[in-house]
Amino acid sequence: MPLAATGELVTRAAATHSAVAAFNIITLEHVEAVIAGAESADAPVVLQVSENAVKFRYGRLLPLARAAAVAADRARVPVALHLDHVQSDDLLRQAQGAGFSSVMYDAARLPYAENLAATRAAVDWAHTQGLWIEAELGSIGGKPGQGGRERAAGPPLDAHAPGARTDPVEARSFVAGTGVDALAVAIGSVHAMTTRTAALDHDLLKRLSAAVPVPLVLHGSSGVPDEGLVAAVGGGIAKVNVGTALNMAMTGAIRDFLAAHPEAVDSREYLSVGREAMAREVARLIGVLTRPGEPRSANPA
Template identity: 85%
Template sequence: MPLASTGELVNPAAATGSAVAAFNVITLEHIEAVIAGAESAGSAVVLQVSENAVRFRYGRLLPLARAAVAAAERATVPVALHLDHVQSDDLLRQAPGAGFSSVMYDAARLPYADNLTATRAAVDWAHAQGLWIEAELGQVGGKAGQDGPGHSGGRVPDAHAPGARTDPDQARDFVAGTGVDALAVAIGSVHAMTTRTAALDHGLLKRLSAALSVPLVLHGSSGVPDDGLVEAVAGGIAKVNVGTALNAAMTGAIREFLAARPEAVDSRKYLSVGREAMAHEVTRIIGVLGRAPMMREPSDGPSPS
């Protein structure tokens, strides 16, 4: 099946009160697991490669991207490729040639005016290349290297600190001033959580949804309980990013396999167990998100493109 574009998946979801699951991938096993899980669920999916994942792969985007393209083209469900949390302009400019239809340009670490200026420049370039572009306003938290607006230290920002949440009025101005196609909002989720205890501010989400006409994105979704995810989609989230939940599933399955078989050395055996565990988690999460459209009527949000 030809590669889908992220906008072709997310915009209709926003218009119909549903959400697309977007999973961050690090290895070929992640890619295969996400596609297998989406095929089992009979659902379209977004494969995401983050700047951190590129850094892990010796700073080279193409090996993992080409693997993702090859796997996606053989999938029986629509699959789109998204370059996630991009801060490097050099990496941004590699996206179109590597098969990505969309980019999340992350200047949220900067003061508001600088975030707007940097994002506007990224949007102008991305739109000229036919890319759908997402940005972030507020501090989702959970990523080192961000001390909050205007800082770039090593501490992890607090997603619950004053000023961390996305302000609806500022978000409206930001979207108008940058021309972004989607906005990641800070409503209480945190990146890299290994417990599912994040409490989302659903009242704030409702206000953001009413204020904005672009699809809203939830980052840090691995730490959100199932009911919270369902309510978030019902409240206006159209793209749900998941990463840590897959890593936890893979690591847990491999750890259990090796503990029971200390003599094992064939990596194919334990990687296959980890891949299967991730695929099951993908199918499960897609099923959770599928419960949300029953909770709300279709919105007057963005029309399909």
């Protein structure tokens, strides 16, 4: 079916107290696996291309974006394209006309005032192009140079360090001052975790949900246990980003296959195994995110 719009999927999820899963893609196998998993779960899904993935693809956005758009057009479930963790204004402007309906503009590495000003400028341009914009406030961690309002450079700030968490009052002001359509919040998750031991601050999430009038997004979800994800959706999260979990599924399956078949040289053999493992993980995680949890508190009018 035709490409869906990220904003519509997230808005619908927020209105029904659920969440849409958004998976970061790097290869065509990622694209095919995410769509296959979403079709198995009979659920809409968002395909995300990060700035780091663009760098990996020799700095070229269109080859992966075009492949994802064609695959999405043939999917049996709604599929949207999202440009993720964009720091480059040049890359931001490439989103228009490349099939993307949304962008996560990432100025969270900057002090608060600079983050707000840069995000406001990005939103002003993006909205003229019909793009839905997500931003981040606080330090989710796991990425060099992230420091929230207190730090502009240096090593990642620990997700549990003072000043790392998103402040509800500041978040409400940030949303009002930037005009963003969704906000990624720092509540204890960390990017690129390979263990599922992240402890989310669910009390803070409830306060953020009550304070912020736009949908909330959870980054670093691969490190959150299933029950934590269920509680996060119940607490107000409407979009859940997943990346590392897919790479772990793919890499583990390929590693096991090659260990059992050391003579293998045909990449189709082990890539198909990795693709199937990712598809299973996509379907499983979508099932987790659609599991009934505690009802969330309604946002104030």
